[in-house]
Amino acid sequence: MDPNTVKKIAKDYSYQYVCQGDPIWPNDLTIPSGFLEDAIKNRVDQECESVYKCLEHILNQYEGEHELHHAFDVRRLPIPRLFSILPTPSVHWRSLAISANALSVFVKNPLPRGYANQLRLFYQVFNFKLLGYSSIEELMPNGENDVLFGNIVRSDGFCVDFLFYKRTSGTADEISTVNHDLGIKDFTIEEVTQLYRPSFLDPGRKTVFTAAIGLDPDVHQVRRCTTKEYYHLTGSTVYAKKLQQEKDTAGITAIESAIPSAKTARNTQFLRYVDYILANMDTLFTFYGFSTAKHRFNLYQGKQRAPDMMVNMLLNGGAKYNKKKRFKKEEQKTKTT
Template sequence: MFSGVMRSDGVQLHIVFSRLHHGPDMPVIATPDLANEDVNGFTLSGVDPGRRAVVTVSYGRGNDPHGIRSMSSKEYRTASREIHEQHHLEHRKSLPLPPAPGPPLPYHTMAEIETNTPMAATADPLTIRESIHHKLLCSESALAFYDTSHARSRFELRKGQQRAIAMTANYITTGSKKYNRSCRVKRHTRRNRKQRKRKAQRRRQVRQSRLKAEYDDIVQCIERLSAARDQQAYHMDQLLRVSLDDPMSLQPRSRSVTQRQAFAVSLNEALDMHVSGHDHATTTLTTEIEELEEQKQAIQRQYLTSSGQR
């Protein structure tokens, strides 16, 4: 006789056959079969994975309320540092690929290669052939990405799994705290605190340097715009002073009065158009200067806020 098991992850289907063992049946032990001395010092417990917990344990018997201990999946992942390593790997995948021998690829990051890889879990021979071709084409880049430096991340994941399993087993069996402050090494704590303080200071200095550079750039822009506005106003004032005092005097007296009056009218019309353009340009420059002044004040507030954080 054979026994069969079917396992599926939603895409693939595995069928496992095994031959049943022939022989006498295994003994079945019930609670009345145990003597009192066999259970002294032990407590009955029920283990259930639960919906949002890795494991949930209930201790006690009878109708009295039972103590319940559970380890959530978030606590388990935090103990194993799985999320931290996953974020680190995703960041590495978003970086440009290292140089690899072979023809240039149309992909620039490892994330693009994995995203565009055809799915191999299919019964279509053409899709399987395309998947194999894609993997062989990008094999050099994949090997260059998953090199010996990637072994450290896998080793950290393995240590995290062992640490999370041991932590869960210790909490369930002994009921100890999930985080024991006395386990912290004070020497390492002081060192880590100093390192965090130095890193925060360096980040603050970089942020302040960036804000100072932006502030200086805005101040220079305001000075240039103000100088352009003042220069334009000066030239416009000189032009109006020369033209509007006596526009007819700009023409030679040999011309008739009618010609000089026509010239004065044309000049005044041109000046009106020029004044309108001057007013529009001045308004634009003033608006830009006001916006830059507001941006400068915002940068000043950010700089003072970052300086006050210690």
């Protein structure tokens, strides 16, 4: 095809089609039936074959270096890491994305074109008032919106995610930074003692933060949140322990520990991996079923809650540094009983 014709198609038709404009196909150009499908298929097949052969050769050389490497030989450079040529499938519970294409099929309406029409379709099906939007005009792009809906809904059967895009703080022209040029000399010790509560914050390798509260060099409180405490606040450590116990009971630990490696360029070893996965796929799918969706949502809640709890620990001490708050829940339970 003539390069000028290709540029004309890309400008007048393809670009307009992607941007939801008015695509115009050249009247003097006709493409035979099946021409594009065959061209794309042949191109993809050729590219995949060449890329696969290149990766297979590299991986084969890496495997040879691993076989010649001795476990305690420190004189040689670190050996390269093996990789998988083909994507490895996941057996975990997945989320389903509902786009405008899928939603139009469910409600038996023609596929709407453009952002505004697709937004109206989602607004008709879902109740956005529960999300804090009383009218569709709040989500229509007008140049002043702080949040725009992405016209995509994801669900794993337990929870539903509505994808929103949040506006950034603004461009360099819109941001006006006020520099007060305040230093230590601008504050007196009496002013700091009466009006402020100084906190000297320092991050660490094993702690998220370590803060010294107060000005007294002899009597002051040191508040810290370790990395172990952070993961405990998110709930990931408790969930990992519980999950490991369930794996041991169901025999999943033995199955997963015996999975052959898929990082190989040799057909026999890769076929061994495929046979093993197919033989144990039903067991893995049953274990990582719908029940894991609730645990994943709880972990998401924990990740959202942990930063607020750390801020409360830093500013107010929290239950860790305030003994009166430790047994407050137990006292409430005894009063109710």
